[in-house]
Structure formats: C-alpha cells, structure tokens
C-alpha cells in the first residue's frame with residue numbers, strides 16, 4: 662500500500678514514516694521544512710529514512726504543490742503537516758495557521774476525492790477541547806481557547822464533511838501532549854530536559870498544577886498506523902492519549918529525579934490559551950483501533966533523555982554539525 666505522509670520530517674511524522682516502512686508500506690513523505698523551528702532538526706529527523714528504497718521525500722509546501730500529481734497511486738493520506746503550538750497562534754500568525762491548518766487541509770481533501778484516495782487520517786489535537794476536556798461533564802465537548810485549537814477543530818469538521826459527501830473514509834485523531842525522542846523544541850519536556858542537562862533553571866509557565874495527558878510518541882504512532890486499516894464509524898473522531906493525566910509538577914518531579922534533583926525552578930505567568938486540564942477518553946480509540954497505550958511516563962522520559970544525550974554526544978564529537986537523528990528505546994519500531 663502506498664501511503665502519503667504530510668509533515669514527514671516533523672517530530673511525529675518522522676517516527677510514523679519509520680514505523681510504516683517497517684511494516685512493508687511504500688511511503689511518500691511530504692514536508693516543506695517550515696521555520697516553525699530549525700529546519701536542520703527536521704533534516705536530521707529523516708536522515709536515516711532517506712536510505713530506505715521504499716521512502717520518497719518530496720520537499721514542497723502543500724499550499725503550492727500540484728496535489729493531483731502528488732496523489733497519483735496513493736491509497737491513504739496521513740495528514741500531519743501544519744503549524745502546531747497554542748501560544749504562537751495569536752495575533753498576526755493566525756493567517757499562517759488558517760493557511761497551513763485549514764485551507765491546505767481542504768485542498769488536500771478535494772484532491773483526495775478527485776484522485777480516488779481511499780482513506781484520510783487527520784492529526785487533530787486535544788487543543789480542540791480548550792477547557793472542555795477532562796472536566797466533570799459526562800462528555801468532552803470541544804470549546805477551543807486558542808486560535809490553534811479553532812483551526813484544528815475547523816479542519817476536523819472539514820474532514821468529516823468530505824466523508825459525508827464522498828467515498829473517502831476519514832478519521833481524525835486528537836493527539837494529547839506528545840513526548841519522546843525528537844520532541845519539538847518548544848514543548849515542555851524538551852525544554853526542561855535541555856535546561857537540566859545545561860544546569861540552567863527550568864522555566865515553568867504557570868504554577869505547575871496544569872494537568873496534561875502526556876502520551877509517548879510510539880503509542881501515538883501505533884494508534885495512527887492502526888487507524889489506516891481499522892473498521893471505523895463514519896467520520897470517526899478519536900482521542901489518542903495515555904489515559905493517565907498528571908500535572909506538570911509530576912513531570913518535573915520525574916525529570917528531577919532522573920537528571921538533576923536540585924535544579925532551580927523559575928515560574929512565569931501561564932501562556933495565553935493554556936488550559937488547566939486536558940485528559941483524553943481513550944475507550945473509543947481502544948475499541949475501534951484495537952490499540953492501547955503501552956509506555957508509562959517515567960519510562961518514556963528515560964527514552965527521551967537518552968535521545969537528548971546521544972544528540973549532544975554526536976554534536977560534541979563533531980560527528981554531526983546539528984542536533985541529530987537517533988531515537989531511543991522503541992522509538993524506531
């Protein structure tokens with residue numbers, strides 16, 4: 662099966678491509694190497710993939726690509742490309758979020774229908790919930806509190822609308838706070854680990870009592886791979902999370918005990934759009950995807966720390982000029 666993965670050089674995309682190749686698929690990766698963070702980091706993410714004869718990388722912005730040509734022979738699209746991040750989606754940047762997260766998704770859906778693509782798997786986000794996730798109400802209701810969350814919810818709705826009006830089978834997976842090797846440099850665990858390895862104070866936004874459902878990247882990848890083949894309800898939308906939410910102070914507690922018990926914490930005001938709590942409800946994903954999360958937070962953090970250390974060793978040994986490649990533990994399954 663030929664699978665097109667957009668955002669293939671990113672944190673999640675690079676792990677997903679490796680997993681698909683290992684399962685014998687032909688993978689076409691598309692990435693524009695945007696400057697949301699250092700594009701060299703993304704090049705390092707996929708350096709090992711380019712050696713695989715079943716992997717083709719197409720370096721193009723989806724907004725400028727000939728999508729029909731791109732989709733010839735493609736049976737499934739996994740659409741990860743987009744601008745992530747809650748706090749950066751305000752103000753002037755919103756135009757870019759609309760373009761990369763909504764308009765491009767719609768253009769890709771149109772082309773997918775024209776080209777007879779069978780399945781469209783969309784990377785949505787817990788940010789669609791805003792303050793609606795993990796509360797006491799019986800159901801999690803989307804109430805985004807950031808422009809980013811709004812763009813992800815709009816894209817989800819588009820994905821569903823195209824399934825209702827065509828033969829395309831779709832699923833939106835709401836990923837929750839993904840961590841692990843190659844995590845984006847703007848994300849909490851990455852920043853905390855780097856600070857501790859440098860013996861710098863750890864900068865924490867808010868009081869540390871915000872609850873997050875931290876989910877290990879290989880569990881995210883496994884759920885996404887299963888979504889490619891699973892028998893799903895029409896226009897399915899599923900939470901993909903660890904199901905074990907903890908507060909940020911617990912994340913710091915684990916990192917301190919693994920790395921630097923005496924590290925200083927510097928608290929800053931919480932960032933605009935951050936919510937008090939996210940907690941995924943994973944029974945539907947477990948049922949429909951035949952999946953369950955397998956990596957607990959402490960083990961996953963150990964793998965991520967190992968990746969940060971290896972990356973530093975390679976840079977120090979001048980084997981590589983830039984932060985690099987290697988995934989720890991099960992990251993390259």
Ligand SMILES: NC(=O)c1ccc[n+]([C@@H]2O[C@H](COP(=O)([O-])OP(=O)(O)OC[C@H]3O[C@@H](n4cnc5c(N)ncnc54)[C@H](O)[C@@H]3O)[C@@H](O)[C@H]2O)c1
Nearest residue numbers: 668671672673692693694695722723741742743786836839
């Ligand atoms: N990491 C998380 O915790 C998390 C949580 C929820 C949802 N998500 C979603 O999952 C997806 C992947 O996230 P990630 O953390 O791997 O982010 P990432 O930034 O590492 O990866 C996204 C990739 O998409 C590429 N891209 C962006 N716009 C593009 C365009 N127009 N054309 C081609 N390529 C483009 C970027 O260059 C980048 O390599 C995103 O859609 C994100 O919103 C991530």
